[in-house]
Amino acid sequence: MMADHYWTLKRKIGQMVMCGFHGTEPSDDIARLIRDEHIGGVIYFRRNLRDAAQARRLSTQLQQLAGGKVQLLIAIDQEGGMVNRIDNGVTIMPGAMALGAARNAAFARQTACAAGEELKRLGINMNFAPCLDVNNNPANPVIGVRSYGENPQLVGELGSAAAMGYQEAGVAATVKHFPGHGDTGEDSHLALPLVPHGRERLERVELAPFRQAIAAGVDAIMTAHVMFPAFEPERVPCTLSGKVLTELLRRQLGFTGVVVTDCLEMGAIADHFGVAEGAVRAVEAGADLILVSHRIERQQAALAALLRAVEQGRIPERRIDESVTRILAMKRRRGLLGGGGVPAASDVPAAEAALRLAETVSERSVTLVKEAGRLPLDAGKPVFVVWPEVRVGTEVDEVIPQTETLSFWLQRLGYTVREERIGVNTMKWEADYLLQESLGYEQVVVLTYNAEASPQQVRLVKKLEARGISLIVASVRIPYDLNAFPHIGTYIACYENRPSAMRALASVLAGRIQAVGKLPVTIRPAYPYGWSWNG
Structure with a gap:
């Protein structure tokens, strides 16, 4: 496919970039990026979505801009619980830590599948969820309840089940934030965190859930803008490290799917390396899909920097071909190559059933x-x-x-x-x-x-x-x-x-039900992981 005349260098690089935009209709900026730069994906935030009907219209409009040969990845952070980009007209499923308290992998898969089916109806075909971060640091300012808990086995079991639930619904799952953002005391949106542990501990705790998800067949993995000296001695975050993305993730863990960066406009990258240089270094490190979520000038700068890096020989074109091949393989699995478009509105289970499921899981949490x-x-x-x-x-x-x-x-x-x-x-x-x-x-x-x-x-x-x-x-x-x-x-x-x-x-x-959830984290020694007053 890379030899096809359709696949100019500019088109291939466009496939590797996902952008966000402002407004509830396609902006001039995003329309230009889709038509002229051939970007491969769009990410939705709350600023883009009013309700389910509007979201569906927006997805249809964006796919029409893309043409039909290769459809857009349309992504969202719909984690459930406390992180949802749309809540009007969809079911808000319990979040990861509530599922961790309920202790049931079937619930994780069922809630993800139900949420995925609703997303698919809205034309959203990629979810940046679930989090496989092991939240063993109570002071973590950014993960917390987005994690299933502090136990790597529980996080891996529930996270893998959720990933398979999304993919069962036809939505690409993206486990994050590799190799783990759970034991940080800083928010990578604002700073450049560091996890100081040795390799043995990281293998046993942080990496264990990702191994499970890779074995289960997850479509994509999102990188963490976090420094791990045990894996990368230079002061660079994992997103920009070939030792992490290529040596560790690809070669040692055997991941063959799509590696997507966390947003390069976050402070950990933008403030320390710059978005354009960050995009080039991420691709050099082994990332396939570059996420630039907010500002048009930074999005254009990233695209231009990648094109220039290939033309000047800094990045071999075969490296671009490897990423585009992986992205297109994922799009093919999710029905995004040729025709298709947004699924029919009737292709979704009854909202009542999804709501009952959410209520059942919440009662158990x-x-x-x-x-x-x-x-x-x-x-x-x-x-x-x-x-x-x-x-x-x-x-x-x-x-x-x-x-x-x-x-x-x-x-x-x-x-x-x-x-x-x-x-x-x-x-x-x-x-x-x-x-x-x-x-x-x-x-x-x-x-x-x-x-x-x-x-x-x-x-x-x-x-x-x-x-x-x-x-x-x-x-x-x-x-x-x-x-x-x-x-x-x-x-x-x-x-x-x-x-x-x-x-x-x-x-x-009111005494109508008994609280049966079990702590998925240790609050203090008297109330450890697995604790419940009711036994």
Whole structure:
């Protein structure tokens, strides 16, 4: 195929670049990149997607721009739980750590397959999920509940099952972030993290899940912008390291699929190497698909730098041919070579079935960590609920307006509830207001969100506990919140605040179901991996 006159050098390099854009219609910039630069893929963010019908139209428009011979990869980060680029008109499946608490590989495969079928209906054919990062660092600012947990075997089992679920639905799965972003204390969106461990430990922990996914036949692997001195002695992230991408991933682990970079506009690359030079070095290292998600000038610079590198002999054209061959093989498996287009709208299971699945998994994930005789809530007394809101979004903290909060579900179960919303990074005056407004309530439920990074959340919990009321704390993101107030009497880990999780929590608080989830991470020695108050 590489000898075909259709495959000019420019077309081949275009296939190796995936770009993002702004707006809910094809922008002039993305249209030009597709038509003139022949880029091989587009990535969606929340900025591109209003609802399912609009997403489907957008995918159709983009594929029409690409013509028909080689369709676009249309990718998304739809991890479930707390990271979803679209939530209107699709089912929000439980995230990785909730699945880790439920301890069921069949659930991981089923939820991924159901989510994949919905994505396919929207014309989305590649998912940058699941995360195979082993989250054994409680201070990790970017992975956390996106990981299945701290146990490599559990992460590998559930992650491989999820990857196969997406691919069963016809969507290319992308496991990430190779060789592992779980034991970092910095966010590679902002910095250049380093994992200092020796090779033996990395083989046993970080690499083990990726070995399982490779053996299962995953389509793609995304690189981490993280330094691993045990694999690469130079101060370069794995995305730019031939020792990692070619020697380790290709030759030692035997991966023959597509290697896609994490976005080169992240600080770890853009601030230290530059996007254009980063693109060239990533291809030299062994990457196949270069991701540049945001700015047109950087996207054009990456394309131009790759073309120039080949024309000037820095990158042999056969190296380009190797990557394009792998990309086209994946596109062929996913039905993206010749014709096809966006699947018919009817080619998706009933949304009701997907929702029931999400609710079942959420019910199995809620984990009772501590209990001091405060469950169930007394239906004869009013309940004061504190709901934390994300008000400033990031790549991994999305602002999603939510009506089906805990109070919504408690009211459906017959409780009288007053709910007060605060910012995740609440101010002292907000905490003081809540302390005042909650006076007179004998039952208070505080939902916490990454509390250790929010002093006022911690202060609020401690002052409420000092009142001697029936206080229940439930974390709705990382379960490590308990370490900020270790003497709290009743503590529940939910791993996310999405509707199915809050429905399950309400059922536990009301005594309708028992919390049967098991901790997928160690909170502290008294509450280790696998712990549940209910045994």
